[in-house]
Amino acid sequence: MEKQHITKNLSIKRNNNKTLLFFLSLSILVIVAFILDIAIGSANITMGSFIKTIFGQITDESTKYIIFETRMPRAVTAIVVGGGLSLSGLLLQTLFHNPLAGPYVLGISSGAGLGVAIYTMTALTFFSIHPVISAAGQAVAAMLGAAMVFMLVLVFSWRLVDTVSLLIIGIMIGALASSVVGILQFFARPEVVHRFVIWTLGSLGSTAWIHLKFIIPVFFLSIVASVFLLKPLDAMLMGEIHARITGVNVNGTRLMMIIISSVLVGTITAFTGPIGFVGMTVPHIVRLISGKVSLKYVLPGVLLIGPSVMLLCDIISQLPGRAETLPINGVTAFLGAPVVIFLIVRSRKLKTNI
Amino acid sequence: MGEPYSDISLLTIKNCTVGYSLKQNKNLEVLANLNLSVQPGELITFIGPNGCGKSTLIKSLVGLIPKLKGELYFKNENLELTSFSERAERIGVVLTEPVYERNMTVKELVSMGRYTHTNWLGSLSKLDRAIVDESITKVGLRVKINSRLAELSDGERQRAMIARVLSQDVDLIILDEPTAHLDLSNRMEVLLLLKSLAHEFGKGILLSTHELGLALQVSDRIWMVNNQQQVISDIPEELIRTGWLDRVFGNEKISFHPWSASFEVSSKTSIKAFVRGIGILQACVVRLLKRMGVKVIYESADQKITIDVYEQDQKIVVDNGSKKEIHTLHELQSYITKLLQEA
Numbered sequence: 082m083e084k085q086h087i088t089k090n091l092s093i094k095r096n097n098n099k100t101l102l103f104f105l106s107l108s109i110l111v112i113v114a115f116i117l118d119i120a121i122g123s124a125n126i127t128m129g130s131f132i133k134t135i136f137g138q139i140t141d142e143s144t145k146y147i148i149f150e151t152r153m154p155r156a157v158t159a160i161v162v163g164g165g166l167s168l169s170g171l172l173l174q175t176l177f178h179n180p181l182a183g184p185y186v187l188g189i190s191s192g193a194g195l196g197v198a199i200y201t202m203t204a205l206t207f208f209s210i211h212p213v214i215s216a217a218g219q220a221v222a223a224m225l226g227a228a229m230v231f232m233l234v235l236v237f238s239w240r241l242v243d244t245v246s247l248l249i250i251g252i253m254i255g256a257l258a259s260s261v262v263g264i265l266q267f268f269a270r271p272e273v274v275h276r277f278v279i280w281t282l283g284s285l286g287s288t289a290w291i292h293l294k295f296i297i298p299v300f301f302l303s304i305v306a307s308v309f310l311l312k313p314l315d316a317m318l319m320g321e322i323h324a325r326i327t328g329v330n331v332n333g334t335r336l337m338m339i340i341i342s343s344v345l346v347g348t349i350t351a352f353t354g355p356i357g358f359v360g361m362t363v364p365h366i367v368r369l370i371s372g373k374v375s376l377k378y379v380l381p382g383v384l385l386i387g388p389s390v391m392l393l394c395d396i397i398s399q400l401p402g403r404a405e406t407l408p409i410n411g412v413t414a415f416l417g418a419p420v421v422i423f424l425i426v427r428s429r430k431l432k433t434n435i
Numbered sequence: 436m437g438e439p440y441s442d443i444s445l446l447t448i449k450n451c452t453v454g455y456s457l458k459q460n461k462n463l464e465v466l467a468n469l470n471l472s473v474q475p476g477e478l479i480t481f482i483g484p485n486g487c488g489k490s491t492l493i494k495s496l497v498g499l500i501p502k503l504k505g506e507l508y509f510k511n512e513n514l515e516l517t518s519f520s521e522r523a524e525r526i527g528v529v530l531t532e533p534v535y536e537r538n539m540t541v542k543e544l545v546s547m548g549r550y551t552h553t554n555w556l557g558s559l560s561k562l563d564r565a566i567v568d569e570s571i572t573k574v575g576l577r578v579k580i581n582s583r584l585a586e587l588s589d590g591e592r593q594r595a596m597i598a599r600v601l602s603q604d605v606d607l608i609i610l611d612e613p614t615a616h617l618d619l620s621n622r623m624e625v626l627l628l629l630k631s632l633a634h635e636f637g638k639g640i641l642l643s644t645h646e647l648g649l650a651l652q653v654s655d656r657i658w659m660v661n662n663q664q665q666v667i668s669d670i671p672e673e674l675i676r677t678g679w680l681d682r683v684f685g686n687e688k689i690s691f692h693p694w695s696a697s698f699e700v701s702s703k704t705s706i707k708a709f710v711r712g713i714g715i716l717q718a719c720v721v722r723l724l725k726r727m728g729v730k731v732i733y734e735s736a737d738q739k740i741t742i743d744v745y746e747q748d749q750k751i752v753v754d755n756g757s758k759k760e761i762h763t764l765h766e767l768q769s770y771i772t773k774l775l776q777e778a
Binding site for chain 2: 178308309311312315316318319320322323325326327328329330331368374375377
């Protein structure tokens with residue numbers, strides 16, 4: 082009896098150690114990717130001078146500027162975007178009980194895009210606005226657009242049970258948003274349209290520290306709010322009815338998830354443009370690697386793997402070594418699409434087995 | 436129809452009407468004017484034909500759909516005023532809905548039963564862990580504690596759901612069709628487990644089922660939906676004696692026989708047989724006759740055939756005007772077939 086007890090305690094300890102090791106190695110991965118992302122770029126800075134600059138031993142102004150004002154904000158943006166989009170993807174998958182849900186697929190990014198389009202093409206066409214206010218306005222517009230589409234998708238999701246219909250609705254709402262954007266473009270001033278089109282391509286490089294001062298607090302607040310939702314979210318994994326009968330305030334949880342996801346996706350998308358595939362695929366990668374479904378593991382995992390993946394994508398986008406980088410959406414899609422195909426093929430297999 | 440009322444009723448249903456509200460303030464009443472109760476230590480099965488509103492009542496009881504009229508009490512508290520989390524502290528529920536995340540482990544699922552007891556992060560205390568372990572042991576899933584739900588059989592999954600309710604540590608447990616999709620031994624195991632919970636631990640248990648035979652064997656009381664959309668509550672034997680079971684479930688093809696306490700195919704032929712004798716052979720002869728549509732009577736009347744069964748000698752003597760000795764059931768079947776063709 083006692084022996085059994087001891088072995089049980091040992092196995093719990095071993096499990097704890099394994100979990101700790103898992104998160105530790107993921108953290109190291111993020112740090113390595115972060116440093117690499119800063120070290121690599123089009124400007125020819127050697128590893129030696131990079132390290133010296135970091136530690137303040139070189140005072141060459143242009144090198145300092147490149148590292149601290151261009152590459153560092155870009156890498157920090159990658160971390161926030163990767164973490165934020167993956168977090169919202171995880172929330173959406175839990176909320177919709179749909180493994181293929183994500184901010185991009187469900188049209189929420191498009192909603193944010195529509196918000197930004199309406200804002201830039203109306204406000205900026207008719208008024209001249211101070212850049213800082215303009216940035217904040219863009220973020221708010223994106224958030225509202227994201228929230229609006231979110232509500233719309235949610236309304237439809239109550240009537241639909243199957244995975245595929247919901248995705249088609251998401252795609253259709255995305256198409257609807259694009260068509261409205263197209264009409265707006267017709268009437269807008271060419272330079273505003275140009276600015277908007279550049280935005281839609283998605284970029285990690287257009288955010289400066291001044292924008293990050295706004296994005297980072299939103300990111301951290303979302304994480305804190307999500308941590309407070311861990312318990313009901315875990316129960317939601319059983320399905321909505323099961324969650325209700327075990328005592329979860331489902332409606333409240335759902336509302337919180339809508340707010341967090343809209344604010345997060347809206348804010349991020351406002352500054353970087355719509356970025357696809359990260360939100361949907363990262364939660365699956367975490368589940369596959371860890372073998373766990375509980376959000377107590379998956380959520381921190383997502384917050385570590387999301388940034389790593391995004392930093393990796395950014396590194397890849399800079400590999401050509403020119404001033405212009407590869408479009409970030411191209412890179413995320415190139416890495417993400419195979420994962421999605423794999424997931425669909427696997428779930429089909431599961432279905433026929435049952 | 437004795438409905439026990441007492442101060443200690445776990446669940447009291449007072450003048451309730453359940454159903455669905457349609458547009459224009461019209462209501463679709465499924466079951467009306469219900470007055471029912473669940474006492475501690477009592478296993479109640481809720482039976483009725485398909486589509487009679489069993490699930491509707493259960494969903495109303497657990498608060499998933501609003502009831503149309505009346506009051507619901509848990510002990511002496513009005514359930515109307517409780518939130519989902521307060522309900523979950525009082526009533527445990529098992530529904531037929533499958534669990535969405537099939538990669539959850541048994542332990543994770545059962546731990547969810549502690550939802551209302553744990554802190555904001557949902558971390559299990561020593562006591563919580565002990566209760567979860569005990570619940571899993573009680574339903575006999577000890578060895579599958581770390582298995583994923585997808586790896587379990589239907590019976591094991593159902594037992595895992597019951598373990599989740601057990602870990603909720605509540606006095607009243609309501610289950611919708613807990614024996615559906617289970618084979619006979621699993622069905623019996625689940626029902627006996629529930630019965631022991633009621634009798635040994637004093638819990639009140641209400642379950643809906645299609646299994647009339649099993650319900651008659653294990654229930655302390657039965658709620659039965661009759662043809663007038665009412666619910667009759669009584670002990671199983673009274674329902675048999677008063678003929679309610681036959682009236683509700685019987686039709687021109689099958690009827691409920693109080694002797695065997697089971698449904699039998701109504702005899703299609705006019706042939707009646709008077710069967711004498713005791714023992715297994717006699718029982719088999721009766722079954723055979725009923726299966727072939729011969730009406731079996733147990734007292735001498737204007738029957739056409741008399742059948743004497745001798746258990747000792749393993750022989751059957753059929754008297755159909757002339758006597759014939761038969762030694763196997765096969766022979767009897769051919770004999771009856773011939774007889775039916777002639778008639």
